[in-house]
């Protein structure tokens with residue numbers, strides 16, 4: 001019988017670290033993602049995202065998150081893709097780590113973004129999930145560069161980057177909603193990657209790579 005992972009091979013991908021499981025968010029996971037987001041991601045008035053989605057009224061947040069997940073899926077092609085990986089810790093949904101690329105065949109460059117619910121921040125989990133997608137990008141997809149960015153005041157995000165060996169890669173001034181922010185760009189190459197002392201377990205890679213036309 002044909003399964004959903006046969007139809008949409010990315011759904012079969014699963015990355016496992018010592019404490020976390022990362023896998024594409026399916027429709028049935030969306031309520032848990034919304035609950036995690038509603039529990040709080042950042043201090044009030046301290047929006048860390050280029051699109052200030054967490055500041056939406058509570059009754060709009062869920063539909064907006066669903067819309068974003070569906071849009072990312074609908075627009076996922078070999079030329080431009082985003083893997084929206086949910087993060088599970090002790091069987092609880094605690095956040096999201098995305099990894100994506102445009103023109104990966106030519107650029108071999110991925111970009112990442114992430115969030116964790118506030119109650120589990122500061123325990124090394126953000127570093128563990130970013131390390132997971134960096135390992136997957138470099139060792140399985142053949143990426144040559146991983147890029148990220150954060151507001152220049154976002155010490156936690158920049159702390160994850162620094163701790164994994166990312167180099168600072170310039171700043172730009174951007175409009176985030178109605179606010180001007182100075183955005184710090186960071187960049188990691190395999191030879192400067194401070195690899196974790198654990199191995200990443202990967203399941204479902206071949207079908208996903210075929211679907212994304214990554215050789």
Ligand SMILES: CC(C)(COP(=O)(O)OP(=O)(O)OC[C@H]1O[C@@H](n2cnc3c(N)ncnc32)[C@H](O)[C@@H]1OP(=O)(O)O)[C@@H](O)C(=O)NCCC(=O)NCCS
Pocket residue numbers: 041042048049113114115116117120121122123124125126127128149150151154155156157158159160163
């Ligand atoms: C960004 C985020 C995912 C980081 O995850 P985390 O679990 O809180 O961070 P970790 O505990 O893994 O910390 C990783 C490193 O950053 C450092 N760090 C974390 N928070 C820090 C802070 N507030 N100030 C300074 N350093 C910090 C840690 O000391 C650690 O460094 P080390 O490995 O050298 O000890 C998480 O804080 C988060 O979701 N924040 C809100 C959303 C957000 O900002 N998303 C990113 C948008 S760009």
